[in-house]
Amino acid sequence: MDFRLTEEQEKFRKEARDFLEGEKKQKLWEPSIDSWIMAYDPEFTKRVAAKGWIGLTWPKEYGGQGRCAFDRLILTEEILRYGAPAACHWFADRQIGGSILKYGTEQQKRELLPKIMKGEMYVGLGMSEPEAGCDLASLKTQATKKNDHYVINGQKTWTSGGKYMNYLYLLARTDPTVAKHQGLSEFIIPKDLAGITTSPIIDITGNEAWNEVFFENVHVPKECLIGKESNGWRQVMEQLAYERSGMERIMANYPVFEGIIQFVKETKRDGKPLCQDSVIRNKLAQLKIEFEVGRLFMYRVALVMDEGRAPEWEAAMSKAYATAFEQRLANTALEILGPYGQLAPHSKWTKLNGMAYHAYLSSKGYSLQAGTTEVLKNILALRKLGLPTG
Amino acid sequence: MNLSFTEEQEILRKFARDFLTSKFPKKVLKELEETESGYSPEIWKEMADLGWMGLPFPEKYGGTGMTFLDLAVLLEEMGKACMPGPYFSTVVLGGLPILDIGTEAQKQEYLPQIAQGKSIFTLALTEPSGSYDAASIIAKAVPDGDGWVISGTKLFVPDAQVADYILCVARTDDKAKPEEGLTTFIVEAKQPGIGHTVLNAMSGKLCEVVCDGVKVPKENILGQLNQGWSGIKKAIDRAVVAKCCLTVGITQQVLDMTVEYAKERKQFDRPIGSFQIIQHYCADMLTDIEGMRLSAYHAAWKLSEGLSCAEEVAAARAWAVQAGERVIGLAHQIHGAIGVAMEYDLHYYTRSLKACELSFGGADVYREIVAQEMGL
Ligand SMILES: Cc1cc2nc3c(=O)[nH]c(=O)nc-3n(C[C@H](O)[C@H](O)[C@H](O)COP(=O)(O)OP(=O)(O)OC[C@H]3O[C@@H](n4cnc5c(N)ncnc54)[C@H](O)[C@@H]3O)c2cc1C
Numbered sequence: 001m002d003f004r005l006t007e008e009q010e011k012f013r014k015e016a017r018d019f020l021e022g023e024k025k026q027k028l029w030e031p032s033i034d035s036w037i038m039a040y041d042p043e044f045t046k047r048v049a050a051k052g053w054i055g056l057t058w059p060k061e062y063g064g065q066g067r068c069a070f071d072r073l074i075l076t077e078e079i080l081r082y083g084a085p086a087a088c089h090w091f092a093d094r095q096i097g098g099s100i101l102k103y104g105t106e107q108q109k110r111e112l113l114p115k116i117m118k119g120e121m122y123v124g125l126g127m128s129e130p131e132a133g134c135d136l137a138s139l140k141t142q143a144t145k146k147n148d149h150y151v152i153n154g155q156k157t158w159t160s161g162g163k164y165m166n167y168l169y170l171l172a173r174t175d176p177t178v179a180k181h182q183g184l185s186e187f188i189i190p191k192d193l194a195g196i197t198t199s200p201i202i203d204i205t206g207n208e209a210w211n212e213v214f215f216e217n218v219h220v221p222k223e224c225l226i227g228k229e230s231n232g233w234r235q236v237m238e239q240l241a242y243e244r245s246g247m248e249r250i251m252a253n254y255p256v257f258e259g260i261i262q263f264v265k266e267t268k269r270d271g272k273p274l275c276q277d278s279v280i281r282n283k284l285a286q287l288k289i290e291f292e293v294g295r296l297f298m299y300r301v302a303l304v305m306d307e308g309r310a311p312e313w314e315a316a317m318s319k320a321y322a323t324a325f326e327q328r329l330a331n332t333a334l335e336i337l338g339p340y341g342q343l344a345p346h347s348k349w350t351k352l353n354g355m356a357y358h359a360y361l362s363s364k365g366y367s368l369q370a371g372t373t374e375v376l377k378n379i380l381a382l383r384k385l386g387l388p389t390g
Numbered sequence: 391m392n393l394s395f396t397e398e399q400e401i402l403r404k405f406a407r408d409f410l411t412s413k414f415p416k417k418v419l420k421e422l423e424e425t426e427s428g429y430s431p432e433i434w435k436e437m438a439d440l441g442w443m444g445l446p447f448p449e450k451y452g453g454t455g456m457t458f459l460d461l462a463v464l465l466e467e468m469g470k471a472c473m474p475g476p477y478f479s480t481v482v483l484g485g486l487p488i489l490d491i492g493t494e495a496q497k498q499e500y501l502p503q504i505a506q507g508k509s510i511f512t513l514a515l516t517e518p519s520g521s522y523d524a525a526s527i528i529a530k531a532v533p534d535g536d537g538w539v540i541s542g543t544k545l546f547v548p549d550a551q552v553a554d555y556i557l558c559v560a561r562t563d564d565k566a567k568p569e570e571g572l573t574t575f576i577v578e579a580k581q582p583g584i585g586h587t588v589l590n591a592m593s594g595k596l597c598e599v600v601c602d603g604v605k606v607p608k609e610n611i612l613g614q615l616n617q618g619w620s621g622i623k624k625a626i627d628r629a630v631v632a633k634c635c636l637t638v639g640i641t642q643q644v645l646d647m648t649v650e651y652a653k654e655r656k657q658f659d660r661p662i663g664s665f666q667i668i669q670h671y672c673a674d675m676l677t678d679i680e681g682m683r684l685s686a687y688h689a690a691w692k693l694s695e696g697l698s699c700a701e702e703v704a705a706a707r708a709w710a711v712q713a714g715e716r717v718i719g720l721a722h723q724i725h726g727a728i729g730v731a732m733e734y735d736l737h738y739y740t741r742s743l744k745a746c747e748l749s750f751g752g753a754d755v756y757r758e759i760v761a762q763e764m765g766l
Contacts, residue, residue, distance in 0.1 A: 057563070128727070133726050134657045134658070134662075136661075157727075201731050201732075201733065202731065202732040204730045204731070206732070210731075259528055269520075269521055279754045334744070337520070337747055337748075338521075339546040341592075342593070343592075345587045346590060348587055348598060349518070349598060350590075361730075364729070364730050364740070367732040369723075372723065373723065374723070379622040
């Protein structure tokens, strides 16, 4: 065992920090929480792309950097630490590129991967439907093959950042005659195809977090199919493992952690700094311990990926643990802020730019997206521990 | 021991539930939230006609002559309906302290105005320190001819934007110990020198109130000069217990909604409520809420009977804050994504629950009081 990072990795971390520090100094963006899923800034994405930092792990022959998953973890850790607006490219970089590499045709790789790496292709995730949440395989959106294209009809919902995306990943039913898991296929399609319409859904923080996406006789060229027809379920399971694997599962609201630590150092109550209050020290120390354990979970997941294996149960465990941590962090920050915790971002008198307020509300969704905590525990029980399905 | 409610209380509860359900559908909540006043004067008037504004005040002051325990029942229902508006501010923060320590003249002057729904009251206690202890009050009142002049900034004042009167706590002797130099004044809210800003808060209307040379006649001192703290402490106790009762109502409604949802929402061809883990979550929520209800009513009963109750108040509060967070967390988990969308109703409860928890001191403060009461 060796918990050290290599010299090169330390250097890479520093390079990432220097880049982000420079951006922050120039005030190119406001640090924010949930920046990986809520802060859409095509210009930032293009600057990250110019560094070669989108598709960092993809093979050199397709224009990637051929680096390991651990390096990507370091990069994403720093982006989240700074709360930089990385949402445009996040999904494509985290999971879509990998799917294309594994299941795509040579032509798809040559065409789509460079677009993602240039920071021009923003892919929304079209999995969930109104009646298909945890039971994703029961989805109803149809893709019917006709000559050289598919005709799509149906509806997706909860498409994060739908408003900003120019492509959609789509899981749809190509064969309604077989068992529900067996008739599904994956597509990546431009969002501006005729017959696609969207409508906003506002989340508990008041932001347009999602879109509903409607498909009415949408003609999709057969070249948009990813992998084998009706092999979609197997393919998407692996993609979901990557979706759950990321550092954002523990650092989505990390700026709140730094913010509250600074706050207790700078704020006096009853004449002494809050950081000298034993209750507050106790709470923050507890969070720090939990955070460091969670970080190790995350690192292990990256190492599993570097072994070339989809981190199925490892990511299920780390995501369930870490999103609960993020919820406790947000709640503890509110508790420490006391009455100030109620003040929204931009309100007069608000503290930490209202980040704790926002984090508390948005964190309720963390344990739902990308596999609910219950589903993840099912995975641990059934696939890792081998318990019977009943 | 008897843990059941009287027939009168049951009637009050049933009536309040029907009234509030019909008056405050979610459409109305949304509309009111978007107004600056945050309440509906028409419904306010109806509630006054029902005797709710004067519920805990004696009949000789125009009240209904009921008790704090009766009020607790009404507050629970108000929480269940997520009722917006200045009821808590007016009756709990304004009226009860006047009944408690006001002079006969003050009671005769102000309590009927409250009972008739004519005047809205609130309490300006907290300051930018965000603390609820005596030392953190630095707004000052200095003698001026026959009265006093108040200057300072008060924060997190609920409903000041619609208040006719503000009970304002100020320091009148800065040489004495922190607890011995405070005085509470009944201040006309719409007079020159008072400015308010409505803050953008999670739920309800909270204000910054800036007093800049506000004149108050000496008859408007509530309680004794420099000895205001004991009255304030009692007001905080009542406020905290009232918040616990609101929390009971909020979380009960959250559980009702969640159970209904778990019966209807199907995944894997069966209602999610048929999964054992969801059943256990609901059972945990129920247990938390029942604990909250018993401890809240225990404290309310002690207050109502005038018994000493520091420990009961603190225990009820600490439990309500922690159990409330567990309940709302599970409710969101069971609802899936729809629960974090504005188009669904759960967010009203999430936000108002959290706002209840964040005013008047959190679980840590009250756990410490329990420790002290234990003799630690
Ligand atoms: C912030 C956020 C972003 C999202 N972004 C996207 C996106 O970009 N693209 C996309 O396609 N979707 C997205 N989603 C949707 C997400 O994938 C779903 O919320 C998730 O799959 C759960 O589905 P549901 O919300 O319909 O809940 P349901 O499936 O209705 O579940 C409700 C409750 O029942 C429990 N339950 C269900 N089945 C079982 C079982 N077998 N055993 C035990 N318990 C069970 C669940 O765990 C949950 O507690 C997002 C959701 C959120 C909150």
